[in-house]
Amino acid sequence: MEIKKELTGNKLKISLEGRLDAVSAGDLDKVIQNDLNGIDELTFDFAALDFVASAGLRVLLVAQKRMNKQGTMKIFHVNEDVMDVLEMTGFSNFLDIVD
Amino acid sequence: MNEKIYSLWFLKKGSIRNRVFRLILLGSMTILVVMGLLVAYGLYTMDSVFMTQSDQLTVTSAGYIENVTSQQITGRLTDVAQTRALAIETELSGITNDTNYLAYGVESVIKNPEYFAERSLPDPRFQKIRPGEVYIHRGAKLQASGVSPSLRHEIGIMSNALSYIAPMAKQYNQFESSIFIGSKNGYIIAADNAPGKEYINMTEEFLTTYEPTERGWYKNTKERGTITFNDIYVGADGYPSFTCSAPYEDNDGFAGVVAIACSVKSISDILDNSLMGKSGISFVLSDKGKIMLSTNHEGLMNDVDGKDLQKDSSDSLGDAVEKMMSGASGWQIVEMDGQNYFLAYAPMKKLKWSFGTIIAINEVMTPVQTARQHIVDQVGSFKDMMNSQMVKFALVAIISIWSALVMLFNITSWLTNRFVEPIKELTDGVREIAAGNLEKKIAIPTRDELETLANAFNNMTDKLQNYMSNLTRVTMEKEHIATELAVATNIQESMLPHTFPFAPEHTEFDIYATMQAAKEVGGDFYDFYMVDDEHLLVTIADVSGKGVPAALFMVIAKTMLKNSVLSMEGERDLAAIMARTNDQLCQNNDAMMFVTAFMGILNLTTGKFNYINAGHNPPVLYKANENRFDFMPVARNFVMGGMDNIEYKSQELTLCKGDRLVLYTDGVTEALNYSKELFGEERLLDTLNKTTKSENSAQKLLLKLEQVLKNYVGHAEQSDDITMLALVYNGHEMA
Numbered sequence: 001m002e003i004k005k006e007l008t009g010n011k012l013k014i015s016l017e018g019r020l021d022a023v024s025a026g027d028l029d030k031v032i033q034n035d036l037n038g039i040d041e042l043t044f045d046f047a048a049l050d051f052v053a054s055a056g057l058r059v060l061l062v063a064q065k066r067m068n069k070q071g072t073m074k075i076f077h078v079n080e081d082v083m084d085v086l087e088m089t090g091f092s093n094f095l096d097i098v099d
Numbered sequence: 100m101n102e103k104i105y106s107l108w109f110l111k112k113g114s115i116r117n118r119v120f121r122l123i124l125l126g127s128m129t130i131l132v133v134m135g136l137l138v139a140y141g142l143y144t145m146d147s148v149f150m151t152q153s154d155q156l157t158v159t160s161a162g163y164i165e166n167v168t169s170q171q172i173t174g175r176l177t178d179v180a181q182t183r184a185l186a187i188e189t190e191l192s193g194i195t196n197d198t199n200y201l202a203y204g205v206e207s208v209i210k211n212p213e214y215f216a217e218r219s220l221p222d223p224r225f226q227k228i229r230p231g232e233v234y235i236h237r238g239a240k241l242q243a244s245g246v247s248p249s250l251r252h253e254i255g256i257m258s259n260a261l262s263y264i265a266p267m268a269k270q271y272n273q274f275e276s277s278i279f280i281g282s283k284n285g286y287i288i289a290a291d292n293a294p295g296k297e298y299i300n301m302t303e304e305f306l307t308t309y310e311p312t313e314r315g316w317y318k319n320t321k322e323r324g325t326i327t328f329n330d331i332y333v334g335a336d337g338y339p340s341f342t343c344s345a346p347y348e349d350n351d352g353f354a355g356v357v358a359i360a361c362s363v364k365s366i367s368d369i370l371d372n373s374l375m376g377k378s379g380i381s382f383v384l385s386d387k388g389k390i391m392l393s394t395n396h397e398g399l400m401n402d403v404d405g406k407d408l409q410k411d412s413s414d415s416l417g418d419a420v421e422k423m424m425s426g427a428s429g430w431q432i433v434e435m436d437g438q439n440y441f442l443a444y445a446p447m448k449k450l451k452w453s454f455g456t457i458i459a460i461n462e463v464m465t466p467v468q469t470a471r472q473h474i475v476d477q478v479g480s481f482k483d484m485m486n487s488q489m490v491k492f493a494l495v496a497i498i499s500i501w502s503a504l505v506m507l508f509n510i511t512s513w514l515t516n517r518f519v520e521p522i523k524e525l526t527d528g529v530r531e532i533a534a535g536n537l538e539k540k541i542a543i544p545t546r547d548e549l550e551t552l553a554n555a556f557n558n559m560t561d562k563l564q565n566y567m568s569n570l571t572r573v574t575m576e577k578e579h580i581a582t583e584l585a586v587a588t589n590i591q592e593s594m595l596p597h598t599f600p601f602a603p604e605h606t607e608f609d610i611y612a613t614m615q616a617a618k619e620v621g622g623d624f625y626d627f628y629m630v631d632d633e634h635l636l637v638t639i640a641d642v643s644g645k646g647v648p649a650a651l652f653m654v655i656a657k658t659m660l661k662n663s664v665l666s667m668e669g670e671r672d673l674a675a676i677m678a679r680t681n682d683q684l685c686q687n688n689d690a691m692m693f694v695t696a697f698m699g700i701l702n703l704t705t706g707k708f709n710y711i712n713a714g715h716n717p718p719v720l721y722k723a724n725e726n727r728f729d730f731m732p733v734a735r736n737f738v739m740g741g742m743d744n745i746e747y748k749s750q751e752l753t754l755c756k757g758d759r760l761v762l763y764t765d766g767v768t769e770a771l772n773y774s775k776e777l778f779g780e781e782r783l784l785d786t787l788n789k790t791t792k793s794e795n796s797a798q799k800l801l802l803k804l805e806q807v808l809k810n811y812v813g814h815a816e817q818s819d820d821i822t823m824l825a826l827v828y829n830g831h832e833m834a
Contacts, residue, residue, distance in 0.1 A: 090737030
């Protein structure tokens with residue numbers, strides 16, 4: 001999976017491409033742990049994301065919990081398959097998913 | 100370019116040893132060959148220079164000796180010719196004076212007969228004549244015609260010439276000689292000398308036939324009218340005899356000839372003494388080209404037959420004779436009887452004669468030839484010696500070069516081996532290291548690149564050793580962990596109900612479950628147990644992530660869920676159980692682990708199935724009356740452990756006889772084949788719907804599903820835990 005980061009002031013945009021599975025979730029976890037200091041607006045672009053595994057959901061949960069304390073987090077361009085997973089697991093109720 | 104260089108034999112690919120060997124050998128051989136060529140060139144130059152020089156030396160030295168010798172010889176010959184010519188002329192001039200004096204005396208008698216009285220002289224016909232005694236002899240004609248009275252008177256008067264003849268005869272008495280007067284009237288008055296004899300020997304023939312007016316000396320002198328030297332003859336004593344004659348006159352003119360014939364030993368001695376060498380000939384040539392005197396009495400230069408040399412002789416001799424006759428002096432080479440001679444000559448001026456002396460060039464030059472031959476021999480033997488020395492030197496050189504080559508070969512071989520030895524040592528060392536002996540240390544104290552290389556190898560070996568020990572340690576640790584994990588897997592597996600058939604006394608249901616962890620321990624779990632006699636609880640759950648953390652969280656989740664279920668009194672409210680367990684999981688969940696779970700409780704009697712789905716995959720339900728599998732409608736509850744204080748909604752349905760439930764985790768639907776394609780929910784339903792009637796037990800259903808899944812994945816790596824649980828409800832048979 002590829003992780004692209006765009007930092008504009010206090011705004012961080014993370015674009016994901018490929019599969020967010022148990023292996024790549026570790027990489028994204030590192031980004032979340034290290035790059036969110038001082039960020040008050042975090043956006044994810046899921047346009048090129050094909051798949052999310054439970055380990056990936058965990059990272060999204062970590063990110064959401066962190067952003068709940070310091071700002072906002074939004075997810076853009078979620079495709080159908082990923083959306084299914086998010087809905088099935090109930091994550092769609094907690095995440096700010098923008099069409 | 101490189102290919103070109105390598106195509107040279109000494110750089111051809113091969114072992115370093117061979118290449119170095121060839122290079123050193125080639126270099127040394129080149130030097131050797133160049134030196135050899137230089138030496139050979141030097142020898143050749145020396146030899147050729149020596150050969151030309153020695154030939155030249157022979158020629159010049161022999162020529163020099165020849166020149167010096169011929170100069171000396173001709174010089175001496177010329178000296179001899181001049182002194183001898185002078186000596187002979189002196190001798191002859193004495194006789195000439197005597198002859199003139201005699202003619203004067205005779206004339207003074209015959210012209211003045213009035214002063215003299217007649218006198219008589221002995222006649223050899225009648226008495227013996229003593230040497231020196233003056234006698235009268237009448238010639239043959241006079242004897243025949245007889246003497247007239249006037250002639251008798253004349254003879255009587257002429258006999259007074261005795262006073263001139265007698266003293267003259269005395270003067271010559273040491274030699275055979277005659278002093279005589281030949282009258283035109285046919286008589287002679289003479290005195291003969293014959294040293295050592297008592298009487299003069301006169302033959303009968305002489306006494307009877309001798310006619311003075313017929314003799315050559317008389318005729319010559321009368322003809323020439325002046326003093327004349329006549330032909331030379333060898334006298335009885337073996338010495339050459341001269342006859343010097345002069346005419347005398349009476350008052351009427353020519354009256355006769357006076358002559359002195361004498362064998363002059365001194366002249367003979369002079370001639371003999373003038374000879375040089377065995378081939379030497381000395382001679383006196385007259386102004387007419389006749390040989391007057393010679394040391395040779397036969398051959399071309401004899402003095403016997405009065406040869407005219409100018410006539411029959413070679414060009415060179417003729418030329419020389421002409422010069423001699425012209426009164427010249429000098430020397431030249433003449434050819435005679437096919438042999439070359441030095442001829443030196445000098446004139447006798449008064450007589451207009453010439454003295455010549457010759458010597459064969461051969462004889463003169465024989466010592467020169469010998470000397471020349473000697474030089475040639477010496478030089479030749481020196482050359483031979485030189486040549487043999489050269490050959491010896493060449494042999495020594497060849498042997499030396501051969502030995503040098505052998506030595507060179509050995510030294511090169513030795514040097515190359517010495518050079519290559521450390522490489523071999525290094526190779527052996529590396530082989531030993533490669534064979535596993537990491538303790539091996541390569542020691543090559545050559546203080547060059549090879550030592551550096553060996554040290555690098557030792558360094559590498561050390562690092563390898565460290566690495567190997569690290570690896571061993573890590574491997575051991577890993578093995579340790581693996582062992583622990585195997586134990587953990589064992590524990591995890593034993594935590595899940597795995598005894599089948601489960602509760603066979605309950606015919607109302609048939610249950611079967613499997614779990615295949617992607618790693619040794621998994622994050623999935625299932626659970627089923629009888630809550631009481633008529634309630635069966637089933638659970639399937641999936642912890643986010645995999646491996647040990649997921650397994651630990653799974654243990655917690657499973658234990659908490661079961662505790663919550665079992666500690667609940669009265670009516671079992673799954674939503675409350677879920678909410679309570681979620682709250683418990685959220686406490687101290689710093690790792691933000693969560694778990695999706697499906698939990699249901701089946702009333703075996705009524706078939707009522709109360710269930711709750713916390714973010715898990717919707718199970719598949721087989722409705723017997725519809726004869727098909729389909730996803731169960733599930734409410735969307737959030738996962739457990741993600742957030743606390745969440746309300747969960749439970750649902751309910753009723754199972755009929757033959758209905759089946761298949762619970763699974765996302766390991767099934769998200770199984771990947773080689774093309775990274777998901778197995779998917781469609782395929783899951785499809786697979787289940789294609790099962791035959793015979794595959795209606797829980798176990799067979801799962802085995803079938805497992806089989807299809809295995810085929811789909813093929814050799815691709817299992818990406819997630821795969822957990823399945825099947826439940827078949829057989830309905831409650833009233834007892």
